[in-house]
Amino acid sequence: MALDQLIIALPKGRILEEARPLLDAVGIHPESAFDDDGSRQLQFATNLEHVSIIRVRSFDVATFVAFGAAQIGIAGNDVLMEFDYPEIYAPLDLGIGGCRLCLAQSKELGETFDVSRLSHVRVATKYPETTSRYFEAQGIQAECVKLNGAMELAPKLGLTPRIVDLVSSGRTLKENGLVEVATISDVSSRLVVNRTALKVRSEEIGDWIEKFRRAVDAQAA
């Protein structure tokens, strides 16, 4: 029986709201407790007996799917880049959760980041792996201070002069006296699947990928 269960991992918060119409469109309707943000419940039944949903943090979606504890999930490519799990296959851009991963710095450092002038940077970020790789490719050594939130405080309080963070409107950056100087990557949410699950249950999971693809196409039309 355990083999037949299909677990879908979805990220808490803003992305989840944007993903709800897609879930509806593919015919997955979670039990009502799912829409109660304050609930301590972690796993939710759906209208489909063998399909359930777990609601976890965005980084954990990737981990659950990579280890095969969930077969399908929704994760931003920011998270996928950071972990770089070979076990995750991301066949479909869902066209939701759009933002960008940016390098920003104190206004005092100017409006541009001149790579030719630096050999070393200190950066606060939730994405130390991606950040290190980004700078390494430019011949710069990055010393990353890992923060889980409130990145904008780092330059303000002298922790690091620069940050790498997700930016949507850019308002929070401005409010904190920061200037966006480079885009590391555009970000959007992807449908992700566990590669082994896709091999072993190819028809069933392939079917879900197709359903999501049609839902995305219909939304874009």
Add this chain to the structure above:
Amino acid sequence: MALDQLIIALPKGRILEEARPLLDAVGIHPESAFDDDGSRQLQFATNLEHVSIIRVRSFDVATFVAFGAAQIGIAGNDVLMEFDYPEIYAPLDLGIGGCRLCLAQSKELGETFDVSRLSHVRVATKYPETTSRYFEAQGIQAECVKLNGAMELAPKLGLTPRIVDLVSSGRTLKENGLVEVATISDVSSRLVVNRTALKVRSEEIGDWIEKFRRAVDAQAA
């Protein structure tokens, strides 16, 4: 002027509520926006012109204090153990935020954890460093899967049979079919200070430590 500013880093959430009476007792009264949980504001003025508060995630409190971006903070010894920052001095147990860091496992694995029978364990946890050290001391190699939350799902979905997590009442464990089999550490919140700041501003920061000590003693009386 920047030198005179005192930044106090406080953790979001439950601990903050418990810390409020202590803040009151030492004479620090944050601006009203501080009590608005939904606010995107990150730094808050107080009744004392040179004292401001940042409200960040519990793990980030330790990071801001360790790097001297905040001089004082409140952090659980779970966080302090995990980072083991030499730059943090934790002079005072505040007697709040009480819970314990536990090893728990699926009911199916039994009610006890027999160290003599295992040489290797797989554990999901937010505390990979502490967990590895704990098992290493017993001659067991721990393979840790880092999760940021919803740890209880790991055994349920076959990610790992065991978890190391903070436990308060134990209700969540029970609800998820898990049994607590070992206490790794009792946990409570500590007043933490940056060692360099304490050296450079010994009188001022020493004063705050004393004020907090008296507030804790008064609460305990």
